[in-house]
Amino acid sequence: MKKKKIVVFSGAGISAESGIKTFRDSGGLWEEYKIEDVATFDAWKKNKELVLEFYNQRRKQILEAVPNEAHLIVADFQKDFDVQVITQNIDDLHERAGSENVLHLHGEIMKGRSTVKSHLVYPLKHWEIKIGDTCELGSQLRPHIVWFGEDVPEMTKATELAGDADIFITIGTSLNVYPAANLIHVVKNEIPKFLVDPSVLNLDSVNNLTVIKATAVEGMKLLSKKIRKL
Numbered sequence: 001m002k003k004k005k006i007v008v009f010s011g012a013g014i015s016a017e018s019g020i021k022t023f024r025d026s027g028g029l030w031e032e033y034k035i036e037d038v039a040t041f042d043a044w045k046k047n048k049e050l051v052l053e054f055y056n057q058r059r060k061q062i063l064e065a066v067p068n069e070a071h072l073i074v075a076d077f078q079k080d081f082d083v084q085v086i087t088q089n090i091d092d093l094h095e096r097a098g099s100e101n102v103l104h105l106h107g108e109i110m111k112g113r114s115t116v117k118s119h120l121v122y123p124l125k126h127w128e129i130k131i132g133d134t135c136e137l138g139s140q141l142r143p144h145i146v147w148f149g150e151d152v153p154e155m156t157k158a159t160e161l162a163g164d165a166d167i168f169i170t171i172g173t174s175l176n177v178y179p180a181a182n183l184i185h186v187v188k189n190e191i192p193k194f195l196v197d198p199s200v201l202n203l204d205s206v207n208n209l210t211v212i213k214a215t216a217v218e219g220m221k222l223l224s225k226k227i228r229k230l
Contacts, residue, residue, distance in 0.1 A: 003082040004230070007165035008074050009183055010087045010094070013172020013197060014216040018065040018093055039147050044115075048140065052129050055143040059109050060127040062091045070171060070216035071097035073224050080228060081167070086158045086183065088173060090145055103161065105154050111144035162186050167230060168193045169223065172216045175201060192230060194223055 012020075037043050038054040075098035077083045085094050085102045090109040094102045114120035114135035121144055122135070133141045146152055159182075162168065168187045174197070175181040187193060189207040196212045196219030203209055212219040 003080065004166040005164060006077055006081045006083045006167045006169060006227070007162055007187075008077075008083065008085045008169045008171065009162070009173065010074075010085065010089060010171045010216075011173025012089060014068075014070050015065075015089050015091055015093055016172070017068045017070065017215060017217050020062060020065050020091060020093075035148055039145075040149055041147055044142060044147070048142075049131060051143075052131065055109060055145065056128045058090075059124070062093075062109060063127055065091070065093065067093045067097035068217055070220040071099070073220040074171075075099045076224070077227065084161050084165075086161060103154055103158055105146070105152055105158055107143070107145035109143060109145065112141035113144040114139045115142050158183060159186050163188065165191055167191065167227065169196070169227075170194070171196045171220065173197065174199060175203070194226075196220060196223060 033054060037047070038051050044051050071093050074083065074085060074094065078100065083099065083101060085099050086105060087094060087102060088105050090104065090107050092108065092110050110124050112122050112124055112129050112133070114137060116137060116139040117135070120135045120137070122141065129141050129143065131140065135141060162183045163186050165187055168184065168191055170184055170193070175184065184193065184203070184206055191208060193206060193209045194212065195201065195203065195209060196214060196216060198213055198215055212222055214222065
């Protein structure tokens, strides 16, 4: 019997419970740095050292973090379902929790890429990219991150995956970051949808939506019991 396909769309809230600071919440990263200084291509051209240091520190923090129970529950769904994770997060906590199919919309911090050929992407074995670290063409490596103002190359694939879901789960995202926030709207009307987030979101236009107003860990504990009854 073919397994039902669960598509999980995760945001910063799921990683926050592993101690990784979010960008938009109070106490988040943008209170320490200006977006235009560290997360745009213009910033990169202006001050590569600052941008590299910003992401080096984020990378170090992520390496010290561990997946939480919400990540583990998502991975555990693979026993009974065909699971595809689509994440806005740049960390690798879903992978370290055991999820096998993870699509990163906004890039992966544990990789670097060429500044002249975007398809030249390299896994990083440590937490630093330094000035002078280059791709095979001699170009400085940059973080493999989608910066503000850049295209989201994986968006088309993410939209296709969401459209094929039998069950769609959104965890820990405010649904304020576009185009990713549109994903829930491309899921078929008749498909059961679940939103796990402590915030109250106005999603009256979404059919068959169950809202679990809770943190990622608590919400996924509740949802894991419901999902297997579908």
